[in-house]
Amino acid sequence: MEVILAFGLLIGLLIGGMWVQFAVAGAGLFYLWMLKGFSAWKALGIVSWGASNSFTLAAIPLFVLMAEILLSSGLSTRLYNGVAPFMRRLPGGLLHTNIVGSGIFAAISGGSAPTAAAMSTVALPELSSRGYNTRLVAGSLAAGGTLGILIPPSITMIIYATFTETSIAQLFSAGLVPGIVLALLYMGFIAVRVTLNPSLAPKIERQATAGELWSALLDIVPFLLLIVVVLGSIYGGFATPTEAGAVGVVGATLIAALYGRLSKKLLLDALDRTASMSGNILFIVFTSMIFAYATALSGVGDNLVSFLEQAEVSRLSFLLIIMVVFAVLGCFMEGLGMIAIIVPVIFPALIAMDVDPIWFGVFVVILVELGQLTPPLGVILFVVASSSDTVKVEDVIMGTLPFFAMILLFMLLLIAFPQIALFLPSVTLG
Amino acid sequence: MKQSANKLEQQKENGPASAGPVFDLLARSVRLLTGAVLVALVILVCSEAFLRGAFNYSLGFAEEVTAYGVVMLTLFGAALALRQGVLFQVNILFDSLPRRAQMVLRCAFYLLALAICVVFIWKTKDLVISSFSRGKFAPTVLQTPLWVPQLLLPSGFVFIALFVVEKLLLSCRNIWAGR
Numbered sequence: 001m002e003v004i005l006a007f008g009l010l011i012g013l014l015i016g017g018m019w020v021q022f023a024v025a026g027a028g029l030f031y032l033w034m035l036k037g038f039s040a041w042k043a044l045g046i047v048s049w050g051a052s053n054s055f056t057l058a059a060i061p062l063f064v065l066m067a068e069i070l071l072s073s074g075l076s077t078r079l080y081n082g083v084a085p086f087m088r089r090l091p092g093g094l095l096h097t098n099i100v101g102s103g104i105f106a107a108i109s110g111g112s113a114p115t116a117a118a119m120s121t122v123a124l125p126e127l128s129s130r131g132y133n134t135r136l137v138a139g140s141l142a143a144g145g146t147l148g149i150l151i152p153p154s155i156t157m158i159i160y161a162t163f164t165e166t167s168i169a170q171l172f173s174a175g176l177v178p179g180i181v182l183a184l185l186y187m188g189f190i191a192v193r194v195t196l197n198p199s200l201a202p203k204i205e206r207q208a209t210a211g212e213l214w215s216a217l218l219d220i221v222p223f224l225l226l227i228v229v230v231l232g233s234i235y236g237g238f239a240t241p242t243e244a245g246a247v248g249v250v251g252a253t254l255i256a257a258l259y260g261r262l263s264k265k266l267l268l269d270a271l272d273r274t275a276s277m278s279g280n281i282l283f284i285v286f287t288s289m290i291f292a293y294a295t296a297l298s299g300v301g302d303n304l305v306s307f308l309e310q311a312e313v314s315r316l317s318f319l320l321i322i323m324v325v326f327a328v329l330g331c332f333m334e335g336l337g338m339i340a341i342i343v344p345v346i347f348p349a350l351i352a353m354d355v356d357p358i359w360f361g362v363f364v365v366i367l368v369e370l371g372q373l374t375p376p377l378g379v380i381l382f383v384v385a386s387s388s389d390t391v392k393v394e395d396v397i398m399g400t401l402p403f404f405a406m407i408l409l410f411m412l413l414l415i416a417f418p419q420i421a422l423f424l425p426s427v428t429l430g
Numbered sequence: 431m432k433q434s435a436n437k438l439e440q441q442k443e444n445g446p447a448s449a450g451p452v453f454d455l456l457a458r459s460v461r462l463l464t465g466a467v468l469v470a471l472v473i474l475v476c477s478e479a480f481l482r483g484a485f486n487y488s489l490g491f492a493e494e495v496t497a498y499g500v501v502m503l504t505l506f507g508a509a510l511a512l513r514q515g516v517l518f519q520v521n522i523l524f525d526s527l528p529r530r531a532q533m534v535l536r537c538a539f540y541l542l543a544l545a546i547c548v549v550f551i552w553k554t555k556d557l558v559i560s561s562f563s564r565g566k567f568a569p570t571v572l573q574t575p576l577w578v579p580q581l582l583l584p585s586g587f588v589f590i591a592l593f594v595v596e597k598l599l600l601s602c603r604n605i606w607a608g609r
Contacts, residue, residue: 012440013522014520015522015523015524016523016524016535016539017519017520017521017524017535017536017539018519018539018542018543019512019517019519019539019543020518020520021508021517021518022539022542022546025546025550026542026546029546029549041549041553042553044549044550044553044554045553045554045555045556045557045558045560045583046557048499048550048553048554048557048583049554049557049580050501052496052501052504052505052583053497053500053501053579054495054497054500055493055494055496055500057500057504058471058475058496058497058499058500061460061468061471061500061503061507062471062472062475065468065472195493210487215529230541233479238483239479239483242475242496243475243476243478243479245475246472246474246475246476246479247476247479248435249472249476250472250476268465270470271464271465271469272461272465274468275461275464275465275468275503275506275507275510276510276511276514276516277507277511277516278503278504278507279464279504279506279507279508279509279510279511280506280507280508280511280516280517280518281502282500282503282507282508283504283505283507283508283511283517284471284518285504286504286505286508323604332520333520334518339520
């Protein structure tokens with residue numbers, strides 16, 4: 001009963017327009033009070049300390065800062081122009097640049113919004129003016145943007161790891177292959193769609209010369225080096241994700257300096273935005289830890305295990321139920337909050353059902369991806385739409401629909417073949 | 431989110447809405463502090479990674495101090511995000527309400543947020559006093575008296591509460607001015 005009231009209050013406050021963090025904290029305090037009266041608040045101090053005093057969580061501000069430096073130096077244009085000549089030959093031409101560019105940017109940023117913003121600001125006005133179908137351009141950018149949280153480094157995965165005590169390195173490793181497969185699926189779809197309907201993209205007559213390809217490669221190399229250093233150090237076991245984030249910040253600063261974009265103002269702006277963005281994310285984790293403390297105290301996770309056992313719910317049915325719950329909650333709640341609130345409740349049931357926590361981490365991140373493409377809270381839809389004055393949110397939504405269906409299909413594929421996610425961690429990290 | 435992006439763009443031009451120079455000064459101090467902590471984190475964590483990788487030597491205190499930095503960034507960063515109006519929020523229903531109802535609801539939320547801050551200030555203050563009176567130390571190389579970094583918790587919530595008060599003041603001014 002208490003859990004229903006607590007979740008009811010949480011959803012009520014969220015729909016009403018309360019700040020998500022305070023809605024979670026308020027519902028958490030109310031939940032604790034219902035369970036054990038005001039005496040349950042006695043542990044708030046020590047729970048607060050445990051919720052924030054974390055070396056692992058330091059990776060979040062560091063990855064945010066790395067992406068902010070690259071984003072504010074305007075280097076996404078260089079990355080885009082570097083990838084473009086290699087994609088010209090494919091049916092759909094520059095539309096593939098949206099996906100590959102997003103994939104590369106995803107590997108140097110921890111989130112989807114910066115990835116979508118980095119590519120959209122460059123590609124949306126450019127491709128629309130060249131005669132590409134606006135909806136397909138917007139859809140490919142939105143879909144490409146979601147790769148930001150699947151392809152490591154991923155802030156969403158760090159938060160999942162914090163609540164489930166799983167290895168961030170293993171999660172980062174598990175996200176890579178699904179991210180690449182999903183990107184290839186997107187590209188395959190674009191190629192087929194444009195082949196069937198050539199009016200969606202202009203035909204590119206002139207292919208890039210060897211000189212142009214060489215010059216383009218030079219534009220991408222610093223980004224690829226940064227990816228190798230950041231991800232290579234994690235996969236190779238040389239650095240923790242936090243250390244890789246710090247090294248990434250230095251690398252991003254060097255790249256900005258290399259291209260003559262580094263300035264005092266750029267760094268101060270990046271620090272300012274990182275502080276508020278990190279505070280926003282870390283404060284959600286903080287308040288969700290209070291809520292998770294209440295759910296642990298109530299034993300709701302164990303009750304769920306007993307209920308599922310009695311009801312003889314199969315593993316597949318449970319996963320499908322989780323997909324529906326995330327889809328519904330996604331209408332009121334931001335992705336990170338959803339993970340922080342729901343995962344601690346369902347995690348004991350997942351373990352009881354023998355679901356691999358690393359695999360589930362990838363699964364849940366893709367669920368959050370779907371949420372980012374679903375109105376009314378689809379963050380990516382708004383990021384892409386705000387990149388151009390001529391593109392409406394409705395265009396982005398319509399353009400995103402086929403990609404949305406592909407993500408759903410991919411999730412079923414992931415359920416059927418868990419090795420898509422689990423193969424790489426077993427090879428690289430044992 | 432689009433609203434948040436627009437807000438950030440507007441703030442680049444004008445800065446966030448202010449209830450007075452005291453709040454501007456507080457915000458500037460928080461920005462300075464969080465910026466300094468971020469830079470310190472990068473230097474500290476990089477140095478640790480470099481020394482361990484190159485010389486197989488560890489500073490021994492990097493993890494501990496970095497974690498204290500996270501405590502600071504969590505609460506002071508949240509205070510900054512709150513003041514800049516970019517804390518996550520779902521506005522669909524709120525935006526469809528009549529203006530008067532929006533004002534009342536907004537004030538109610540500010541008061542609730544303030545009450546939550548007071549609970550956390552009170553409880554985290556108890557933690558600091560408990561650590562101080564029991565002489566608790568971190569079981570690390572630095573053996574930091576725990577009450578020192580733990581002070582970040584109540585002080586962070588004080589800053590959050592102050593910026594909630596600022597929002598409340600701005601709302602009250604709007605109501606009085608009939609806007």
